[in-house]
Amino acid sequence: MIDAAAELFRARGYHGVGLAEILSESGAPKGSFYHHFPQGKDELALAVIENGGRFVSKFINEVFESARNAEDAVSRFTSGVAYAFKESGFSQGCPITSILLELTPKDEAVRSAANNAFETWIEKMVAHSLSLEQGKVSRQALDKAFRAFLIAIEGGWIVARATQTVAPIMMAHEIFASTLKMELGRR
Amino acid sequence: MIDAAAELFRARGYHGVGLAEILSESGAPKGSFYHHFPQGKDELALAVIENGGRFVSKFINEVFESARNAEDAVSRFTSGVAYAFKESGFSQGCPITSILLELTPKDEAVRSAANNAFETWIEKMVAHSLSLEQGKVSRQALDKAFRAFLIAIEGGWIVARATQTVAPIMMAHEIFASTLKMELGRR
Amino acid sequence: MIDAAAELFRARGYHGVGLAEILSESGAPKGSFYHHFPQGKDELALAVIENGGRFVSKFINEVFESARNAEDAVSRFTSGVAYAFKESGFSQGCPITSILLELTPKDEAVRSAANNAFETWIEKMVAHSLSLEQGKVSRQALDKAFRAFLIAIEGGWIVARATQTVAPIMMAHEIFASTLKMELGRR
Amino acid sequence: MIDAAAELFRARGYHGVGLAEILSESGAPKGSFYHHFPQGKDELALAVIENGGRFVSKFINEVFESARNAEDAVSRFTSGVAYAFKESGFSQGCPITSILLELTPKDEAVRSAANNAFETWIEKMVAHSLSLEQGKVSRQALDKAFRAFLIAIEGGWIVARATQTVAPIMMAHEIFASTLKMELGRR
DNA sequence: AATGAATGAGCTTTCATTCAT
DNA sequence: AATGAATGAAAGCTCATTCAT
Numbered sequence: 095m096i097d098a099a100a101e102l103f104r105a106r107g108y109h110g111v112g113l114a115e116i117l118s119e120s121g122a123p124k125g126s127f128y129h130h131f132p133q134g135k136d137e138l139a140l141a142v143i144e145n146g147g148r149f150v151s152k153f154i155n156e157v158f159e160s161a162r163n164a165e166d167a168v169s170r171f172t173s174g175v176a177y178a179f180k181e182s183g184f185s186q187g188c189p190i191t192s193i194l195l196e197l198t199p200k201d202e203a204v205r206s207a208a209n210n211a212f213e214t215w216i217e218k219m220v221a222h223s224l225s226l227e228q229g230k231v232s233r234q235a236l237d238k239a240f241r242a243f244l245i246a247i248e249g250g251w252i253v254a255r256a257t258q259t260v261a262p263i264m265m266a267h268e269i270f271a272s273t274l275k276m277e278l279g280r281r
Numbered sequence: 282m283i284d285a286a287a288e289l290f291r292a293r294g295y296h297g298v299g300l301a302e303i304l305s306e307s308g309a310p311k312g313s314f315y316h317h318f319p320q321g322k323d324e325l326a327l328a329v330i331e332n333g334g335r336f337v338s339k340f341i342n343e344v345f346e347s348a349r350n351a352e353d354a355v356s357r358f359t360s361g362v363a364y365a366f367k368e369s370g371f372s373q374g375c376p377i378t379s380i381l382l383e384l385t386p387k388d389e390a391v392r393s394a395a396n397n398a399f400e401t402w403i404e405k406m407v408a409h410s411l412s413l414e415q416g417k418v419s420r421q422a423l424d425k426a427f428r429a430f431l432i433a434i435e436g437g438w439i440v441a442r443a444t445q446t447v448a449p450i451m452m453a454h455e456i457f458a459s460t461l462k463m464e465l466g467r468r
Numbered sequence: 469m470i471d472a473a474a475e476l477f478r479a480r481g482y483h484g485v486g487l488a489e490i491l492s493e494s495g496a497p498k499g500s501f502y503h504h505f506p507q508g509k510d511e512l513a514l515a516v517i518e519n520g521g522r523f524v525s526k527f528i529n530e531v532f533e534s535a536r537n538a539e540d541a542v543s544r545f546t547s548g549v550a551y552a553f554k555e556s557g558f559s560q561g562c563p564i565t566s567i568l569l570e571l572t573p574k575d576e577a578v579r580s581a582a583n584n585a586f587e588t589w590i591e592k593m594v595a596h597s598l599s600l601e602q603g604k605v606s607r608q609a610l611d612k613a614f615r616a617f618l619i620a621i622e623g624g625w626i627v628a629r630a631t632q633t634v635a636p637i638m639m640a641h642e643i644f645a646s647t648l649k650m651e652l653g654r655r
Numbered sequence: 656m657i658d659a660a661a662e663l664f665r666a667r668g669y670h671g672v673g674l675a676e677i678l679s680e681s682g683a684p685k686g687s688f689y690h691h692f693p694q695g696k697d698e699l700a701l702a703v704i705e706n707g708g709r710f711v712s713k714f715i716n717e718v719f720e721s722a723r724n725a726e727d728a729v730s731r732f733t734s735g736v737a738y739a740f741k742e743s744g745f746s747q748g749c750p751i752t753s754i755l756l757e758l759t760p761k762d763e764a765v766r767s768a769a770n771n772a773f774e775t776w777i778e779k780m781v782a783h784s785l786s787l788e789q790g791k792v793s794r795q796a797l798d799k800a801f802r803a804f805l806i807a808i809e810g811g812w813i814v815a816r817a818t819q820t821v822a823p824i825m826m827a828h829e830i831f832a833s834t835l836k837m838e839l840g841r842r
Numbered sequence: 843a844a845t846g847a848a849t850g851a852g853c854t855t856t857c858a859t860t861c862a863t
Numbered sequence: 864a865a866t867g868a869a870t871g872a873a874a875g876c877t878c879a880t881t882c883a884t
Contacts, residue, residue, distance in 0.1 A: 107383030109296035113879060125845030125882095134879065187382060194442050195374060195382055196294030209443040241440075242433070242456055245449055249436025252378050256396040262432055268463070269429055269456055276459035300854060312857090312870040321855065481757030483670035487858060499866030502859075509858065561756060565813050569748060569756055570668030583817040616807070616830055619823055623810025626752050630770040636806055642837070643803055643830055650833035674875060686849040686878090695876065 095120040095130070100142045104186035108139055108196045139193045140207055146189035147211030154218045164223035164236065165271055168243060172267040175247060176260035184258045187251045216240045235277035242273040282307040282314070287329045291373035295326055295383045326380045327394055333376035334398030341405045351410035351423065352458055355430060359454040362434060363447035371445045374438045403427045422464035429460040469494040469504070474516045478560035482513055482570045513567045514581055520563035521585030528592045538597035538610065539645055542617060546641040549621060550634035558632045561625045590614045609651035616647040656681040656688070661703045665747035669700055669757045700754045701768055707750035708772030715779050725784035725797065726832055729804060733828040736808060737821035745819045748812045777801045796838035803834040 098120035102111040113135055117124055131137040153174060154167075161167035179186065194208045219240045224233060246266035253262035285307035289298040300322060304311050318324040340361060341354075348354035366373065381395045406427045411420060433453035440449035472494035476485040487509055491498055505511040527548060528541075535541035553560065568582045593614045598607060620640035627636035659681035663672040674696060678685050692698040714735060715728075722728035740747065755769045780801045785794060807827035814823035 106385060107294055107296055109294055110383040110385070112877070114877080123845060125847085126843085127845095128880075129844060185384070185386070190443075191439050192382060194439065195379060196297040197372070197442065198293060198297070199372070205443060205445070209445075212440060212443050241449070242452055245436035245440050245452055246429070246432055246456070247436065248439045249432035249434065252381065252435045252439070253399060253432055255381050255384065256377075256392060256399050258392070258396075262428070265429055265432055269433070269460060272459040272463035273456060276455070276462065299852070301852080310870055312872080313868075315855070316868060316870090480759060481668055481670055483668055484757040484759070486856070488856080497866060499861095499868085500864085501866095503865060559758070559760070564817075566756060568813065568816050569753060570671040571746070571816065572667060572671070573746070579817060579819070583819075586814060586817050615823070616826055619810035619814050619826055620803070620806055620830070621810070622813045623806035623808070626755065626809045626813070627773060627806055629755050629758065630751075630766060630773050632766070636802070639803055639806055643807070643834060646833040646837035647830060650829070650836065673873070675873075684849055685876095686851085687847075689876070690847060690849090 095122050095127070096138070096141050096145050099138055100146060100189045101186065103139075103142060103192040104189050105182070108193045136201070136204070139204055143190050143193055143204065143207045143211060147207070147214060150211070150215055151218055154215060154222065158219075158222035158226070161226065163226055164219075164231070164239075164274070165267075167219075167222065167226075168270045169267050172247070172264060175251070175266075176254075176263040179251065179254060179263060180260055184254065184260075187255060188248055191248055191251070212244060216244060219243070231274070231278065235274060235280075238277050239270055239274035243270040246270065282309050282317070283325070283328050283332050286325055287333060287376045288373065290326075290329060290379040291376050292369070295380045323388070323391075326391055330377050330380055330391065330394045330398060334394070334401060337398070337402055338405055341402060341409070345406075345409035345413070348409075348413065350413055351406075351418070351426075351461075352454075354406075354409065354413075355457045356454050359434070359451060362438070362453075363441075363450040366438065366441060366450060367447050371441065371447075374442060375435055378435055378438070399431060403431060406430070418461070418465065422461060422467075425464050426457050426461035430457040433457065469496050469501070470512070470515050470519050473512055474520060474563045475560065477513075477516060477566040478563050479556070482567045510575070510578070513578055517564050517567055517578065517581045517585060521581070521588060524585070524589055525592055528589060528596065532593075532596035532600070535596075535600065537600055538593075538605070538613075538648075539641075541593070541596065541600075542644045543641050546621070546638060549625070549640075550628075550637040553625065553628060553637060554634055558628065558634075561629060562622055565622060565625070586618060590618060593617070605648070605652065609648060609654075612651050613644050613648035617644040620644065656683050656691070657699070657702050657706050660699055661707060661750045662747065664700075664703060664753040665750050666743070669754045697762070697765075700765055704751050704754055704765065704768045704772060708768070708775060711772070711776055712779055715776060715783070719780075719783035719787070722787065724787055725780075725792070725800075725835075726828075728780070728783065728787075729831045730828050733808070733825060736812070736827075737815075737824040740812065740815060740824060741821055745815065745821075748816060749809055752809055752812065773805060777805060780804070792835070792839065796835060796841075799838050800831055800835035804831040807831065 095116070099111070099116045102116060102119065113127065114124075116138075117127060128134065131141070154171065157170040157174065158167045161170065190208045190211055193204060197205060216237065220233060220236045223231065223236050223240075227236075243266055246269040247263065250263040250266050254260060282303065286298070286303045289303055289306065300314065301311070303325075304314060314325075315321065318328070341358065344357040344361065345354045348357065377395045377398055380391060384392060403424065407420060407423045410418065410423050410427075414423075430453055433456040434450065437450040437453050441447060469490065473485070473490045476490055476493065487501065488498075490512075491501060502508065505515070528545065531544040531548065532541045535544065564582045564585055567578060571579060590611065594607060594610045597605065597610050597614075601610075617640055620643040621637065624637040624640050628634060656677065660672070660677045663677055663680065674688065675685070677699075678688060688699075689695065692702070715732065718731040718735065719728045722731065751769045751772055754765060758766060777798065781794060781797045784792065784797050784801075788797075804827055807830040808824065811824040811827050815821060
């Protein structure tokens with residue numbers, strides 16, 4: 095059910111998709127939804143964000159596991175996002191963004207979950223990189239570079255919706271590399 | 282009416298805002314809306330995108346008019362976006378993104394208008410910069426750097442929603458600078 | 469404008485067609501409608517009924533002009549209705565019926581106009597026939613037969629909508645003939 | 656709900672009656688309507704037609720059950736329709752006609768349902784009559800006569816709206832009789 | 843624990859009409 | 864005399880949610 099919701103939200107946004115469609119898509123019976131999500135659609139949104147956060151965290155682990163260095167991992171990550179975007183028919187963006195951009199002032203829980211996911215990703219990528227690069231790069235520089243990378247992935251995902259190509263997403267790799275180089279040159 | 286719609290879409294997304302609220306916010310009576318927008322909310326969305334595109338284009342002209350060089354203009358632009366975001370209570374993102382991310386497969390007109398806006402911004406920024414830098418920088422390098430800048434602004438706008446700070450937006454400036462430097466070092 | 473309205477009403481009913489479509493179909497400017505029909509759509513309905521009534525009256529004159537006897541005229545009339553129905557793609561019924569069946573209790577004017585049209589048709593057909601048949605048939609018998617004929621035309625027009633053939637309309641001829649024969653046998 | 660809709664459609668036509676009125680008349684709450692009729696008003700129209708078709712079919716059974724011969728049944732049927740029309744304040748016509756005359760080109764389902772109802776009525780009346788008349792009348796003659804009868808009932812129902820009397824409806828009986836007599840004389 | 847039925851507020855849109863020019 | 868602009872009531876429909884079982 096969460097997966098079905100995520101797929102739909104990513105393509106048409108949180109308010110752009112009705113509960114009925116989510117349920118029919120997931121095959122779940124209509125009435126049982128509020129059994130699992132007593133708070134309704136809001137709670138589902140939260141679950142989609144947290145699930146998306148975990149999914150990307152796992153993907154981060156994967157790309158770093160077989161990587162020789164940070165840039166290698168970044169390259170694989172970027173290609174993975176681009177590939178998935180292409181596979182979706184150039185239609186599915188970031189699950190977190192798809193909900194975050196339709197926030198109601200009161201949705202503090204959603205905002206905070208989104209922020210947690212973003213911060214967790216950065217922390218994981220920094221930690222993995224530190225361990226790979228063995229002190230050759232400062233934590234500070236990596237933190238900056240991965241923040242730029244996150245921004246570039248999110249921005250690229252958006253611009254790619256407009257161009258219907260993966261090129262904007264692919265730029266995230268270069269943005270990471272140039273930001274890291276610039277930071278290293280700063281010492 | 283377009284302005285009212287833009288403000289609301291930017292905060293809560295296209296489908297997150299009802300026509301009734303837009304009209305009550307803009308003071309326009311309910312019935313007269315379809316006189317000006319016979320195609321309804323879709324057409325309003327298009328108008329918001331085109332209006333937003335023009336608004337940013339003008340803002341680009343402004344920041345370049347009083348700029349000594351490209352980076353100076355980029356700095357002013359970035360600060361302007363960050364300031365506006367802060368003024369909105371950290372709630373209003375890019376008008377184009379707010380609609381683009383809730384596309385229905387059929388909304389080709391919206392996608393194309395969004396793409397036009399993005400491309401126009403890049404072209405304008407490149408042209409202004411070429412004239413400012415007087416041959417010191419290649420068109421190719423500028424094009425790349427401004428594409429990175431656009432991505433960074435859009436991505437920053439999103440991440441800033443999560444952090445409730447302007448920091449992610451401000452990174453766009455650095456991303457532009459490091460991308461340009463990297464491109465120039467490529468020769 | 470009246471003709472455009474009649475065409476549309478006949479196919480989709482009085483309330484099934486909006487003023488906007490009528491005006492766009494007739495090419496008339498939107499605002500000038502209430503100049504000619506201060507009472508609005510109701511008045512247009514009345515005009516359609518009266519116009520339809522006159523049109524059929526003229527057609528009655530035509531079919532009787534070149535007819536040797538009443539049945540001959542009835543045959544031509546029936547074929548004419550059937551032909552027009554076929555030409556319309558089996559979609560357009562009687563203009564008067566199309567409005568009469570959607571009466572609001574208050575629409576006494578419409579009902580009375582419809583009744584006038586029907587009565588006028590019968591009177592005309594009876595008078596023509598009396599003059600053709602030269603006393604061989606009583607006014608009373610003709611009146612009865614033409615009332616049956618009117619009913620058969622109207623009923624046939626309806627059933628023909630269901631069958632998408634002209635057969636039900638064509639039966640009006642036979643119904644006239646058998647009713648007249650029966651009446652004549654009554655003496 | 657179907658009954659309430661039928662009453663209102665019969666008096667003012669399909670498009671002449673809003674969903675709100677049907678629901679308030681039937682006591683059903685607005686929202687639950689689409690639970691039972693997911694396709695909306697179109698589906699309700701179909702239900703009204705089918706229900707009307709069944710209702711008349713039952714009435715046909717009734718009038719034939721206690722009839723000595725076909726004409727007797729036809730007489731009762733005609734009187735029944737006339738009585739109901741009078742009881743409704745000379746306002747309610749055939750439920751099927753009330754929808755059939757406002758067809759949109761696409762409403763093939765409605766047209767087909769209407770045609771089915773009409774054909775079923777004729778078949779039933781023919782079958783009942785054959786069994787009553789025990790071979791004294793051919794199926795072919797009965798078929799013709801009942802087709803004329805159907806047309807006459809439908810046409811009479813319409814003209815009766817104009818006259819505000821039952822006389823046009825009552826003629827259906829005579830039209831049946833004279834058509835049958837004519838057919839029998841044909842042998 | 844699980845669910846189809848039921849719900850009314852709200853959705854976008856169309857309606858016939860009136861108004862200002 | 865003629866008209867595009869303006870209007871709000873009402874249209875059909877979908878929404879997220881609650882209820883009875």
